[in-house]
Amino acid sequence: DFMFFVNTEQLIYNQEINESSSEIDLVIVVQVHNRLIYLKELINSLAAAANINRTLLIFSHDVYDKDINEAVQSIQFARVMQIFYPFSIQTHPDEFPGPDSDDCQPSEQPKPNCPNIHFKDTYGNFRNAIVAQLKHHWWWKINFVFNRIRALKDYFGLVLLLEEDHYVAEDFIHCLKLMENYSRESCPECWFFSLARLKMRDDHSGSNDVIIRSSVENLGLAFNRNVWYEILRLANDFCKFDDYNWDWTLRQMASKIMKPTPSSMIMAHDRIAHIGSCGTHSGNKTCDASAIIKKFKEAQVNLFPKFLNTRREDFSYNIRNNGGWKDPRDHALCIGMT
Template sequence: MRGRRILIPLPNTGSMYRKRNTYYMRGIIFMAVLIFLFLKLQIFTFYDNHDSVLMEPTNDSVDAIMSMVPSVLHKFLTPKTLLHNGSNLIGALNFVDLYHPPNITEINRQIAKYNDMQLVLNEYTFGPLQNDSVIIVVQVHTRITYLRHLIVSLAQAHDISRVLLIFSHDYYDEDINDLVQTIDFCKVMQIFYPYSIQTHPNQFPGVDPNDCPRDIKKDHAIIRKCNNALYPDLYGHYREAKFTQTKHHWWWKANRVFDQLEITRYHTGLVLFLEEDHYVAEDFLYVLEMMYKRTTDLCPQCNILSLGTYLKTFNYYTYNSKVEVMPWISSKHNMGFAFNRTTWNSIRTCAKHFCSYDDYNWDWSLQHVSQQCLRRKLHAMIVKGPRVFHIGEWRFDQKIALVKKY
């Protein structure tokens, strides 16, 4: 029996059970922490995905951007906190449980309410709209990050308190609404394009299930009997709702602002058209109004004023106070441009030319109107030192730093 080992049970002192329970408890706590972190990650991922419709991905330094903006305006750059109780697992779970994107019926109800009310925010503070005041109309889709920076630039503009700032939306979103409704430096109004892809997801003017695919051949489209099979565009392509919506929205917006709002009924001044990814210089209003006053002696035939350019480099110090005059060219003069009711009335009479022109770009359609319909062609006065910039193609910190140098 030599060499044989006999296992003798240790006396039960309770220490083994305590150690085992300790290990179990540590394991449970560790797993709970992992689950908590996982859930928080999922929640933030959910928020990012929800906001990705509204926010452009960016690698910009937040600190660098904030350092260029007065602290009083940081509120426009700070997203609304969704998780007020972010350190609490129950609070985080409640957010996931309670968040329900509004359905189409509710969105349509809200859009109709806003459009019927024609509410002007801050009117009591800044007084009624003067007939010769500038109206600024911003076409907004979903890029809330760019919109934040546009609002910051507008807030720093001289005499901004005299304008009426109208945001025209083709996408209903509470985060964007909250941002717009925090503006406190001028009169503000929101209008909502009621024929959007968002509100018509399965029918025209949205994407109908029977729409012809963009690149299908005409003979195949006819066999398939898809919508408008007989009518591809000049390039053999079929309608894409996400592109045509921009043109539809622009035309609706112009009609709405000039002809359908009570506050603009007697307005005779300029209407300036901007987009969500534009950025304005501090003196853009002064320059615009100076150009308008000088049209009589510098360019009596000019009926459009343009503040923007797509040039990546320009000698600002040489040309900051100079203008040039030429026929309006859609691809060059469509950024930060303005006209008055007289020009609009001429354009409106050519609605058929605008709407039936075989191009989904509103600016190319407007140029077609000028060339083929208007008695008095569109003629532009363009400031050579731009006051409106397109930040959609640039990193925020690079572009904004460049603008602030001027």
């Protein structure tokens, strides 16, 4: 079928974009659902970024949508690849991993003898296919990028993970490279790099300020193949931790399981904004993306720093799983995609 063909063919658009070098300096993977209005804003911000022509943009979709495809395939400023998560709700609307009508449903009184009656999560909830897909898609895509994409078999640089409702600063690639270079010389335990803290701050951090702490931040998270091998080694833990969020799962692994405990380098002056702020955990139902973008742009001063000003922070998460991931079918699918 179409998705199998695309995932097998692995066509790269705009191969000729960088005439001086065919090398890829950075791989950027964007997880896409169905919010085209935000995706267009992300694409606009990527187009304005310095050295974007030296990247490979990989868009990983869990929905086939003609308009989204057109938006992605219209990109002219960088090399582009599309991949499609093959176990989506769209392709499995009436059966696992989509919502199985025979299952006990999250919002209904359980029927006797429904197949998942004994598979409630930590908080007593039955499986919700919509939230379970978030973690499945993330795990499938990261496995596919590192293990299946032929053009990247010899690539050991950073892979930056974005989502459709992110918005980047012009110097985000420059800042990632500064952090990567610093880690090689001065912070070997810095496995992860993040372009922003979890919430946009109103403080006056310098444009070159970087926080080093034992945490994993999900806004503009980047790591390389060697770190991926460490994550992959703990695939069983990732696939069985009762949390439908890939980032909270990764935090739990980093804080309790990975040895030595890794650190992150985090840009204190944000180089990425979350413009779809009515996300999974937000109480907001209306997102004013234009207002968030305006505020973000106004804060972008003194970009392209020549060096980093690092500071170390003591930090520990109170790791509390969010549930939604107790069904053994999810565990088996996750492990099977590894």
